Amino acid sequence: MFIKKKLNQIFEAAGIKPIRFKDYLNVNTKKIATSGNRATSKQRIELSGKAVFFGYHDKTPFSVDNSKVLVNVVEGTGNEPASDKILMKTGYFSLGNDGIPDQNFIEIGETTTWNWQQGCMLQWDPQAPNSRVFFNRKVNGEFGSVLYDIEKKLVIHEYPFPIYSICPNGKYALTLNFQRLGVIKPAYGYPSHIKKEDVEYVPKDDGLWLYNLENTDYKPIALIDELADFTGRDSYQYLNHATFSPDGKSLVFFHVFTNATGKRSIRFYWYQIKTGQKTLLEAEDNVSHYCWKNECEILTAENHLVNTGYYLYNLKKRIKSKIPLVNVGDIHPMFHPTEKQLLLADTRPDKKGYQHLMIFNVESNDVQYLGAYHSPETFIHDRRCDLHPRWSKTGNYISIDTAETGYRSMVILKTE
Numbered sequence: 001m002f003i004k005k006k007l008n009q010i011f012e013a014a015g016i017k018p019i020r021f022k023d024y025l026n027v028n029t030k031k032i033a034t035s036g037n038r039a040t041s042k043q044r045i046e047l048s049g050k051a052v053f054f055g056y057h058d059k060t061p062f063s064v065d066n067s068k069v070l071v072n073v074v075e076g077t078g079n080e081p082a083s084d085k086i087l088m089k090t091g092y093f094s095l096g097n098d099g100i101p102d103q104n105f106i107e108i109g110e111t112t113t114w115n116w117q118q119g120c121m122l123q124w125d126p127q128a129p130n131s132r133v134f135f136n137r138k139v140n141g142e143f144g145s146v147l148y149d150i151e152k153k154l155v156i157h158e159y160p161f162p163i164y165s166i167c168p169n170g171k172y173a174l175t176l177n178f179q180r181l182g183v184i185k186p187a188y189g190y191p192s193h194i195k196k197e198d199v200e201y202v203p204k205d206d207g208l209w210l211y212n213l214e215n216t217d218y219k220p221i222a223l224i225d226e227l228a229d230f231t232g233r234d235s236y237q238y239l240n241h242a243t244f245s246p247d248g249k250s251l252v253f254f255h256v257f258t259n260a261t262g263k264r265s266i267r268f269y270w271y272q273i274k275t276g277q278k279t280l281l282e283a284e285d286n287v288s289h290y291c292w293k294n295e296c297e298i299l300t301a302e303n304h305l306v307n308t309g310y311y312l313y314n315l316k317k318r319i320k321s322k323i324p325l326v327n328v329g330d331i332h333p334m335f336h337p338t339e340k341q342l343l344l345a346d347t348r349p350d351k352k353g354y355q356h357l358m359i360f361n362v363e364s365n366d367v368q369y370l371g372a373y374h375s376p377e378t379f380i381h382d383r384r385c386d387l388h389p390r391w392s393k394t395g396n397y398i399s400i401d402t403a404e405t406g407y408r409s410m411v412i413l414k415t416e
Contacts, residue, residue: 042371043412045071045093045101051078051408053401055119055388057332058165058243058291061399061410062392064129066099068092068150069399071410072119073105078408079376079383084112084191090122090135092150099397099414108148109155111137113162113178113190116383116408121145121163127170129393136162136178136190143178143190161211161218162190167248173211174221174242174251180206184236185256187382201236202228208239208253210273221271222278227255231267235259247295249273250315254287268300270315281313281320291333293340299323299362301331312362325360326367332388337395344398346387349375355387357400370413373402 046052051074054061061070073089080086091107113136114120125132125147136145139158147157161175181189183199207223224237231237235258242253255267268282268290285302292298296316302309308330310323328347336342343360350356353375359368379385385403392398398413 041099041414043100043414044409045069045103045412046405046407046409047073047105050075052410053078053116053119053385053408054390054399054410055122055401056117057289057334057386057388057390058241059121059123060390060392061122062095062390062394062397063124063131064393066095066392066394066397067130069095069101069410069412070122070124070133071105072114072122073107074408077406078116078385078403079379081383082115082186082191087112088114088120090120090133092133095397095412099412101412108133108150108153109135109137109146111135113137113143115182115187115190116385117187121165123163123166125170126166126168132156134163134166134173145173159211159213159216161209165243165251166213167244168246169248171213172244172248173213174208174244174253175211176208176239176242177206180238181240184238185240188240196236199236202233208242221251222253222255222269224255227267228257231255231257231259231265241290243292245295246292249295252281252290252298279315285309288330289332291335291343293335299333299335299343301333303330323362324365325362326365328356328358332386334389334391337391337393339395344389344391346389346400348386353377355402357387357389370398373400373411374404376403376406379403 052071054071070092087110089107090109091105093101095101111120120136122135125134131150133148139160143162145159145163146155149156162178164174164176166173178190179192182192183194183196202225204225208221209218210221211218228237237257240254240256244251250272252270257265259265266286268287270279270281285304287300287302290298290300298313300311302311310325312321312323330348331345333343333345341361341363343362345358347356354372355375356372357370385401385408387400389398389400396415400411402411
C-alpha cells in the first residue's frame, strides 16, 4: 500500500487523476511486476561521454528477430543544439536472448541531417528487417537518404530525397521538406542556414510526396498551396507526421498552420493511395500525437480547451469515438503489435520533472505502470528528451529514450 500511495502522490502532484493499479513498480529495482503476469527487466544502453538515442514513437529500433537494436550516437550529453556541423553516427547494438545488449556499438554510417526528436529517420527495411537499414544523410551535397546492408557492410542504394516513412511492403516512401521544417519547426527539421524571414508562408510545389523506391518515380500526395485554400495564406504552414497504415494502402499526415488568433492549429488528413482521395479527419481539435491500431483504426491524443482527450477513428465506418482512458495528458502512443488492447504510452514531465511510462488496456481501462524517469530541467524545447516508447515487432521488448542520467541513453525493457 505504501508504493501505491507514493505513486498516486506523484500523479496528483502532476495534476493527474490517481490510477487504479493492479500491481506496482519500484523504479529503482531491476524487476518489474505488472498485471497480466507480465514481468519486465530493465537494461540501459549508454556510451561514456556520448548521447545515445533512437528517435520517435512511430518506428521501432528492434530488428524482427530481436538480435539488434538501432541507435544514433552524438558526442556530448545530448543537450547541445542540433547543427549540421555536428556529425551523428548511426548503428546498432546486438541483443542477447535475454535482452541484454553487448554494449559494443557497431557503426554503419554518419550523417549531418538529424534532430533530437526523430534522429535521422533510422528504420529497418521491411523487405530485409534484420539486415538492411534506411537513414537520411546528404547525397551529392543535398538532403537525401541511403539503404545500408549490415551483412555486406556497405551502402547499396542512395536516394535523392530524405525519407520520412517507409511503406510496410518496403516499396514506397514518404518525403517532405525537412529544410523548411528546420526553419519553421526546428525540432522536426534539419539544420540549414536559411533565415525564417526568407521563407514563404505558403510555398508553391511544396508538400508531401510518395516515392517508388524501386524506380524513384514520385507523385504529390498533398501540396501546401492547395491545402492553404481552406486555412488562409497569412501564416507559416508546413506538413509533418506522415505515416502509412499497417496494410500500406493509405496514410495520414498533419497540415500545420497558425490561425488568426496566433494559435497553432493542426488539420489531420487521411489519404487513400489507390484512389488518391484525401479526407479531412479533424479540424476543430488539435491532434497532438497518434498511432495506428490496425489498417482502419487510428488512436489520437487531442488537445481541447481544458484538457487532452483520447479518440479512436474508424476510417471504414467514418466514426470517431472517445476512449475513456485515465487522463494523463498528452501522450506518445503505440499499440502492441499483436495484442491490440494494449497501448504503450508516456507522459510529459510532471511538476517534479518525472515522465511516466505505462501500458493501457483500452478494453478494460486497467493500467500497468512501468516506471518514472526524471527529465533534467535543462533538456527543454527542441532539446527535450521525450521517452517516445516503442514496442519491438514481437511485443516482448520496449525501448525508450531518457536523459535521467544527464546524458541521453536508451533503456530496454523486456516483457513476458
